[in-house]
Amino acid sequence: MEGSTAVDKRQREEVEDVVVRFAGDSGDGVQITGGQFTLTTALAGNDLATFPDFPAEIRAPTGTTFGVSSFQIHFGSREIRTAGDQPDVLVAFNPAALKVHLKDVPKGGMIIADTGAFTDRNLKKAGFTTNPIEDNSLEGYRVLAIDITKNTLEAVKQFGLSQKEAVRCKNMWALGLVYWLYDRDRKQTGDWLTGRYGKRPEIANSNIAAMNAGHAYGETTELSGEQSYRVQPAKIKSGLYRTVTGIEGLAYGLVQGTQAADLPMTFAGYPITPASALLHTLSRLKAFDVVTFQAEDEIAACGAALGASYAGNLGVTASSGPGIALKMEAIGLAIGVELPLVIVNVQRAGPSTGMPTKTEQSDLYQSVYGRNADAPLAVVAARSPSDCFYTAIEAVRIATTFMTPVILLADGYMANASEPWEIPDVDTLPKFPVKFHTEKEGFHPFLRDDKTLARVWAKPGTPDLQHRIGGIEKNYNSGDISYEADNHQKMTDVRKNKIDGIANFIPEQEVEIGQAGGEIAVVGWGSTFGPISRAVTNMRAQGKDVSQIHLRHIWPMPKNLGALLKSYKKVIVPEMNTGQLITVLRDRYMVDCIGLNKVSGQPFKITEIEDGIRKQLG
């Protein structure tokens, strides 16, 4: 083992940023370990980004490569924008985890492997013919081969757990070791364990003992010659922070949006990965005038949300690509009857079932174009877990101001990932209360606001405003059904003009990094924000004229976007699809953009974007 002969107790080395990846069986508690490391790291004042990656199977056979679950965290004393390209440290709880993730670890990187799990049987299941720890295949890496299982059993012996329960504590042993490696405080995790296992203190105590033993192992015993590190707190804007996942951001944003609109929320969903978590989160927020409804299918979920909007609440539904496809007819009805509706799409790799637990941003066509007939609606996209909060508010604002369905695009990556979030004071956020129509004089259901072109919202229960609406074309001047040719033209036009006109009520497109005009603009949307932003920053540090533009409003687009794009010599569009935004941009503005596309179910690496930019710099 390289460097294993050194014995001096070394000083902690200061490092700017680190990427740690935990990997093991679904049952190894990898996600919990990652979650705890995240919280502790946030409390230590580092900036961070995470990437939890799950297998599709709930309990895949143990020890198999397809059952490997992983959690990566990137943290540092500088601004962190992605979960990191390559892990500096890989914690492999079994051979399968090593098999799957070794290729991502650069030479010189550290591998912590639980030798107790490297049994012949597990090695075989992972597809190793010889033990990689014992043959030379890990040469060039810093390998800490420790029998974590045995050490854990030893540490928890006194608490009298069953063998199975005792082995389960090994994730905390490993976490303790990594805490030592990066000089982290164990208190937060200790408190959390005590709270979580309140009814079974022996389990809490065992886990805490395992964590302490892992820490002590690093500090006092065999590893005293290993290098350990310190990551100073990041210089982050002052304020009060918490961590937030994309799902939490969406849920809280929808609550804030409906409160700003002064409406109760009816959320209707149907279980689907990875969108279900939104249903779970909102179902606990009933006190905020939120009713959640688990419908019989995706169609019913969208139908019920629309029915709720019809009755005067804000209807919200959520799903992922295949579910959104099923909802589309009801969305068409919402467009026809001009009722507000928010449809959240937590995108995943497709087509069809595709790879439900892997991320992609390939539903942009579906959102902008994917309906029968001329059926325009508004589309907005979130860029990060915390941005989900603000994008959800914007979706509610557009839906209620313009009486239209709005599709909100998120993706599996940002839904599960977490980042530090400066908690806003929601009382200072803008309000946009809905005014229901109550005036009998001159009423018909398709009376419009001159500026927004939104129709009036007269909800059932309002005296004297009884009326009928439906999917059949409506007379422009009365709302009655009409098959008249000119009227259909007029109604189609007004529906289109209303959506196009939203552009007058959204902010102009800003340049994220760099300036308007110049050599290259990198234009993105959604969760590619992090890697693009870091890549552009890096290129600019090297003196290259590269700017970043990131869209929240996908449809309609900001008014100045066309001119802005034309002010650059080249426009590069990185997307986790085969080129969907690029089609829309070319179609709208006749700008010849250059695609940079990746559809592997994994987020972009910073280097991939840098390479793409470099190629265009010539």
Next chain:
Amino acid sequence: MNVATPPAKLQAKDYASDQEVRWCPGCGDYAIVRAMQVTMAELQADPSKTVFISGIGCAARFPYYMATYGFHTIHGRAAAIATGAKIANPELDIWVVGGDGDSLSIGGNHLLHVLRRNVNLQYLLFNNEIYGLTKGQYSPTSRVGTKSPSTPVGSVDNPVSPTLFALGCGARFVARGVDTNQKHLPEVFKRARSHIGASFVEIFQNCIVYNDGVYDYFTEKDAVADNQIMVEHGKPLLYGKDKQKGLRVKPGHFEIESVTIGENGITEADVLVHDETNKMLATMLCAMQPPALPMAIGVIYCNPGPTYDEGLAAQVTEAKRAGAKPSLNELLRKGPTWTIE
């Protein structure tokens, strides 16, 4: 002392909208909408709190003709949309209207769940055993052998019984009516509305254009007496011109048979008394088919239970009661937070 002038009593015609009715002349739907307007007047229903929600099909045009709130939606999905509306505002009195294709083919799943959940609304299924609006294809309630544009030599698949389906889904109110029976239909509608929970009503509706006379075998003047039985809770199950026929459990068998009072020593005491809370009896009544047994009309099953919308509303009330007015600011600051100076 001020005496408030009572609001003018609403007449049946006050519940008719100003829209031109577009059903074929002679269609059974006219009779049903008329019976509904009569029902509304008898109930003095508040038009501003009454909502008709429909899917697609001839029957689904119904909301346009009522001077209440109305929502003509998409094929098969009315039950789901109505569920959302009821959850959002439990004060609304919601009636869902659908045909046999709308309710049992494309919308079968939603009908199943609105009944199972027991959402407090009325579901009216206009059964004409045919697709009318798409010009006459056979439907999921068409009998085997139905010739139609899509089955020129006759359909081969078995029809579904709407009422048996409803009972199987867990419906707690199941009734039947006949379009032309203008005296009886409003009574059924009133019972459906007063029932708290999902009320399912099958209405035998004649499609004069594509399936004319399909119910003549029990609705024709001469056929009514011997082929229909009006069931009423607590009353003996008697029918026939002079109520001389009755239904009883066939001795030694778990089935219903028709008997004639005065024959073979049968007296009225042998005849079953209708118990609308008995699901087993309801199931047997719904399965009856002329000529062997009469078609059961009226409230066949009524056994109220907890409703979905009440249960849901109670959870929201409970959640709100637990704390003072909830603050999102507080929620966002719950759990681990840290301050950057």
